Amino acid sequence: xxxxxxxxxxxxxxxxxxxxxxxARRSYANRSEALRDLVRxxxxxxxxxxxxxxxxxxxxxxxxxxxxxVGHKLxxxxxxxxxxxxSSMHVHLDHHNCLEAIVLRGKPSEIRHTCxxxxxxxxxxxxxLVMSHTGRGL
Amino acid sequence: xxxxxxxxxxxxxxxxxxxxxxxARRSYANRSEALRDLVRxxxxxxxxxxxxxxxxxxxxxxxxxxxxxVGHKLxxxxxxxxxxxxSSMHVHLDHHNCLEAIVLRGKPSEIRHTCxxxxxxxxxxxxxLVMSHTGRGL
Amino acid sequence: xxxxxxxxxxxxxxxxxxxxxxxARRSYANRSEALRDLVRxxxxxxxxxxxxxxxxxxxxxxxxxxxxxVGHKLxxxxxxxxxxxxSSMHVHLDHHNCLEAIVLRGKPSEIRHTCxxxxxxxxxxxxxLVMSHTGRGL
Amino acid sequence: xxxxxxxxxxxxxxxxxxxxxxxARRSYANRSEALRDLVRxxxxxxxxxxxxxxxxxxxxxxxxxxxxxVGHKLxxxxxxxxxxxxSSMHVHLDHHNCLEAIVLRGKPSEIRHTCxxxxxxxxxxxxxLVMSHTGRGL
Numbered sequence: 028x029x030x031x032x033x034x035x036x037x038x039x040x041x042x043x044x045x046x047x048x049x050x051a052r053r054s055y056a057n058r059s060e061a062l063r064d065l066v067r068x069x070x071x072x073x074x075x076x077x078x079x080x081x082x083x084x085x086x087x088x089x090x091x092x093x094x095x096x097v098g099h100k101l102x103x104x105x106x107x108x109x110x111x112x113x114s115s116m117h118v119h120l121d122h123h124n125c126l127e128a129i130v131l132r133g134k135p136s137e138i139r140h141t142c143x144x145x146x147x148x149x150x151x152x153x154x155x156l157v158m159s160h161t162g163r164g165l
Numbered sequence: 166x167x168x169x170x171x172x173x174x175x176x177x178x179x180x181x182x183x184x185x186x187x188x189a190r191r192s193y194a195n196r197s198e199a200l201r202d203l204v205r206x207x208x209x210x211x212x213x214x215x216x217x218x219x220x221x222x223x224x225x226x227x228x229x230x231x232x233x234x235v236g237h238k239l240x241x242x243x244x245x246x247x248x249x250x251x252s253s254m255h256v257h258l259d260h261h262n263c264l265e266a267i268v269l270r271g272k273p274s275e276i277r278h279t280c281x282x283x284x285x286x287x288x289x290x291x292x293x294l295v296m297s298h299t300g301r302g303l
Numbered sequence: 304x305x306x307x308x309x310x311x312x313x314x315x316x317x318x319x320x321x322x323x324x325x326x327a328r329r330s331y332a333n334r335s336e337a338l339r340d341l342v343r344x345x346x347x348x349x350x351x352x353x354x355x356x357x358x359x360x361x362x363x364x365x366x367x368x369x370x371x372x373v374g375h376k377l378x379x380x381x382x383x384x385x386x387x388x389x390s391s392m393h394v395h396l397d398h399h400n401c402l403e404a405i406v407l408r409g410k411p412s413e414i415r416h417t418c419x420x421x422x423x424x425x426x427x428x429x430x431x432l433v434m435s436h437t438g439r440g441l
Numbered sequence: 442x443x444x445x446x447x448x449x450x451x452x453x454x455x456x457x458x459x460x461x462x463x464x465a466r467r468s469y470a471n472r473s474e475a476l477r478d479l480v481r482x483x484x485x486x487x488x489x490x491x492x493x494x495x496x497x498x499x500x501x502x503x504x505x506x507x508x509x510x511v512g513h514k515l516x517x518x519x520x521x522x523x524x525x526x527x528s529s530m531h532v533h534l535d536h537h538n539c540l541e542a543i544v545l546r547g548k549p550s551e552i553r554h555t556c557x558x559x560x561x562x563x564x565x566x567x568x569x570l571v572m573s574h575t576g577r578g579l
Contacts, residue, residue, distance in 0.1 A: 030177070031175045031177060031178070032175065032178050033176075034181075034196065035174075036172060036173075037169045039170070041167045041302040041303075042204060053560075060563050062204075063176055063177075064561070064566075064568075065204065068567065069187070069203055070183050070184065070187060073187050083503075083534065085499075085501045085571075087571045114532045116528060118528045118544050120497065120575055124575065124576025125576075128499055128530060128544070130540060144468055146467075146478065147467050147468050149474050151478075152478075152574070152579045153576075154478075157501045159501055160503055161534055162505070162539075162540070162566055162567075165180060165503065165538075193423045199423070202422065202423070202430075205429055206429065209429060221396065221402060223402070223433075227435055227436055227437075227441065229438065251394055252392060253392075254406075258437055258438050259439065261438070264361070264406060264438070266392060281329045281330070282329075285329050285330050285332075285337070287332060287336050290343050290436070291343055291344065291435060293434075295431050296431075299400065300400025301397065305453045305455045305456075307452065307453060308453070309450070310472065311448070313447045314445065314448070315443045316445070317443045317579075318578065318579060321579075322480050322483075334450065335452070338479075339452055341476075341479040342456060342476075346463060440456065440458075
């Protein structure tokens with residue numbers, strides 16, 4: 028964590044009361060932490076919308092490992108991809124179904140492309156991309 | 166606008182710098198207005214997720230008015246609905262295609278239900294629900 | 304509506320059963336209409352993500368018309384914008400609050416930019432962009 | 442994979458042409474696989490919106506492990522939670538920043554609640570919930 032800066036914010040009393048209720052329900056320790064979370068989420072969304080610097084994404088797949096050679100194809104795409112595959116976790120959901128979470132580093136457009144390639148495979152039932160961040164400066 | 170309250174927020178210098186760059190690019194006058202917008206958006210999202218008090222939604226449809234009696238059916242559903250249809254705007258996109266924005270008041274679940282009924286009609290090509298707000302206390 | 308093409312789709316019996324239940328609950332007349340809606344929504348999402356051809360967006364604002372000269376500024380931005388403002392609808396939510404739905408034509412990036420300019424104004428409490436479509440070929 | 446059923450779908454020629462272009466760009470093998478993916482995504486979205494049966498979610502956190510005892514608190518919440526924590530993966534993004542993907546089983550509302558508790562911790566910079574699925578019947 029870097030140096031902390033303190034500044035003043037003005038807000039309508041009614042709005043602030045509602046915000047305080049919401050963050051208490053979610054167990055936030057204080058307003059600053061809740062506001063920092065909103066700011067961080069907005070910056071990450073902006074980066075994925077407009078930016079081209081390298082970031083981090085997590086692809087979460089649900090697939091049927093007995094469907095053809097889907098496991099082999101998933102591995103092949105990860106090795107051929109221009110993005111860096113940092114790590115992956117495999118969870119056995121039941122006899123047929125697996126969940127795989129794959130952490131990727133690269134430009135937003137590259138991560139999206141690799142994600143598209145993984146999702147379209149036969150045997151992959153569901154694929155979602157989490158637009159995350161390296162954590163630097165956040 | 167109600168009474169303004171002023172309070173202090175602490176934030177990492179790096180994070181604040183990125184936030185300042187983003188809100189300058191989007192033409193915000195100052196940090197307070199940008200933070201209020203983030204807080205308001207979070208409260209509205211929370212209300213639509215968890216709340217049951219009456220709110221406002223806007224259904225935006227694109228449809229082909231020459232497809233069967235879609236216009237008649239759209240009107241019928243709006244009159245039969247448990248939600249209050251406040252107003253609607255009709256735009257002629259071209260010879261066949263119309264855009265209609267319909268402002269609804271009701272509970273989130275009721276507005277969603279009416280929206281589903283409108284979208285499923287044959288002739289309606291695209292339907293999206295905007296989860297908005299009455300503006301009170303926001 | 305253009306010429307209809309008919310083709311075959313294969314789907315797991317379990318998946319089809321769940322789909323049929325969902326579309327019955329939403330009052331779809333048949334599978335084809337429900338599948339066409341999914342396809343249209345996917346095409347529109349893809350167009351807003353990757354495309355640069357002119358399309359249609361609807362900006363839905365909630366604002367306090369007594370806050371400074373927000374009404375004047377909203378009009379000014381619409382007139383200065385590079386996108387075409389097709390139409391707008393104004394709804395009086397209560398004594399202070401207004402909802403305005405503004406239909407814009409332009410490239411996705413231009414519509415997003417105009418939307419950002421409208422949302423950041425002081426007095427505008429909530430702004431959401433509906434990524435819609437011209438309806439052509441959809 | 443269960444028994445395959447085959448049925449006919451009718452679609453406007455223009456719409457089908459656009460769909461074919463989109464799925465070719467995303468490397469789908471055929472229309473059926475692409476349509477099944479759209480159907481599965483719609484069913485999962487519907488389940489998270491309306492359903493109360495047990496499902497699977499993945500929480501992806503970015504946090505600074507040197508910030509107080511955030512690691513300890515993350516573990517504590519996972520152990521105390523009413524949802525089942527199936528597995529988690531920890532990735533070292535840099536000297537300070539970690540990414541953690543946590544696979545949870547439970548009802549949608551329970552998974553959301555646990556996710557809220559994890560995200561609000563000081564030290565957790567970013568938290569996103571992936572609404573996934575057990576894979577059964579999908």
